[in-house]
Amino acid sequence: MNVIVVANQKGGVGKTTVAMQLGAALSRRHRVLVVDTDRQGSVGWWADRSRHHLAFDLTATQSLLALGRIRELEGRYHYVLIDTAGGVEGGALMDTVMDAADFVLVPMTPDPLAFAPTLHTISRLIEPRMLRFSVLLNRIDPCIPHQAAGWCDLLDSVYGIPRFDHHLREYRAHADAPALGDVLTTLPDNRRTRGVIADVTTVGYELEAQFESALAGRW
Ligand SMILES: Nc1ncnc2c1ncn2[C@@H]1O[C@H](COP(=O)(O)OP(=O)(O)OP(=O)(O)O)[C@@H](O)[C@H]1O
Ligand SMILES: [Mg+2]
Secondary structure (H helix, E strand, O other): OEEEEEOOOOOOOOHHHHHHHHHHHHHOOOOEEEEEOOOOOHHHHHHHOOOOOOOOEEEEOOOHHHHHOHHHHEOOEOEEEEEOOOOOOOHHHHHHHHHOOOEEEEEEOOOHHHHHHHHHHHHHHHHHHOOEEEEEEOOEOOOOOOHHHHHHHHHHHHHOOOEOOOOOEOOHHHHHHHHHOOOHHHOOOOOOOHHHHHHHHHHHHHHHHHHHHHHOOOO
């Protein structure tokens, strides 16, 4: 079982979007649980709107006891994705979740104001635990040439931060997905959704490949 915590203390960078969409992507090939630890309850709100069966399980909890025992689900799920709240510096809940993590996925928007909170999340919550992690750029503007390349350069050369090769572009279909209850596996395939489907599918494979590398001892 692989526990993936989706975290960035910066609010609104796409933590819930990434947990739901990548949960759906991984559910095509694996047994997946998405855990909402945010009191906002966005995961449940999103799932309640779905008109389709979701191929992954969902639960919401802030119980330190339950989260501390997440390993007891070993054998039932291949991937557990834990969505966390924005605006959180730390605290017992975040500590418990981070202590359970095998990998931290850090979504980040191409916004200069997202940099400091992202670095803070890495230095305060991730690095002290020596956890594997990777930044995922989200809301890259498909109309701005080289936007992603510029941000990748910054992450690589200035900060030396591990990152995904691929990214998620900004699409209306992403923003509409919670209210429509849609995730990758329930989206109709049309011009409006094509970019979302392509990006989430690609990042899903890249995420899986990271775990396969770990198994092969290449991590
Ligand atoms: N790639 C994208 N394209 C368009 N809209 C997006 C994209 N990613 C996220 N959004 C939208 O941006 C908003 C914030 O995303 P989301 O709720 O996933 O962020 P979050 O990090 O979970 O926020 P919080 O810190 O409040 O929990 C939502 O309205 C979401 O639909
Ligand atoms: Mg959220």
